[in-house]
Amino acid sequence: MSIEFDGSEIREWLKKSRPKRVLIQSPLGLRELAEQIGSMVSREGVDAFISSSPTWGGCDIAIEEARRVGADAIIHIGHAPFLPHVEFSVLYVEARYRDYKPLESLIEPITEALTGYKKVGVGMSVQWLNHLAKFIDDLSSRGYNAVAGEPGGHLIHRGQVLGCDYTSLKRIEHLVDCYVVVGSVFHALGAALISKKPVLMADPHSQKIEWMAERARRILATRYYMIQRFKEARRIAILVSRKPGQYMMGLAQKLKKILNENGREASIIVSDEIMMESIADFTYDAYINTACPRLSIEDQARFSKPLLLPVEAMVALGKTTWEEVLDKGLILNLTLTVHQSTNL
Ligand code: SF4
Structure with missing residues (x-):
């Protein structure tokens, strides 16, 4: 392309x-x-x-x-x-991608999949954003009320989504029945994890569309299982990345203190890139990831021990409930509290 x-x-x-x-x-x-x-x-x-x-x-x-x-x-x-x-x-x-055709050719299957919905929120990975207005027009001309949300958090463009930030979609959640996310499974799955509204992925590369509900259900079931396993953990490592936009040492230190107060031994592990291979040799019972939140989502399957996100650790420690995290769509936020959420 x-x-x-x-x-x-x-x-x-x-x-x-x-x-x-x-x-x-x-x-x-x-x-x-x-x-x-x-x-x-x-x-x-x-x-x-x-x-x-x-x-x-x-x-x-x-x-x-x-x-x-x-x-x-x-x-x-x-x-x-x-x-x-x-x-x-x-x-x-x-x-950004120059050519609209790979997305245009998905319009018919998308509108077919959207049968029964009327108000559609649109999000796109940055590569497709040149075509946001045209895509919204194309949906509107087929009878849908399509909208994109304003940026916020780490987003700088209207309608933009990132694997860790869906502020543009959250801002229009009350206005829409469902979302269409243009990009890959990675982008669309994240949206399905933070919203109860149905999310349709439209991937112009693979020419595939797919509702994300089943994938999100499987991920959340795994997350819940790992939270339960974390409850048994006594020795815990908190992972911190040195990457400028992922560096969360303050959060890691707060976590360490909370873990100690709750009878757990805690260490902080620092690296640039967090790779499962490079932590596999440690003998901790469980890990908390303060770097890219998608590591815990995408890489957990390759790792036998719990690799929780901070808010999931708070669920395991009884500081908040899983239902509340899901209800407020906070699973990807690097936060310790469901009342004052903080993005990365
Ligand atoms: S933190 Fe992860 S999801 Fe967010 S921009 Fe960086 S790599 Fe992408």
């Missing part, structure tokens, strides 16, 4: 911020674009290094890596800005 890439934006940024050396970060799938941008930056007379370190979101800006290689600026490809302020010069190249 062809990506919209405006070289003039990069040239202007280079002129304005005058970096001496730029580190170019890209997620898998956009490596070729990183090469093109690297060549372009070099042609402008600026040193360009291309990072092959994994990056999964706008939360993951490689500031330490850039400093290590003497870069004074970063071009981050494939994600929208995540943090309101980053203590480094960063240009985000969102890499």
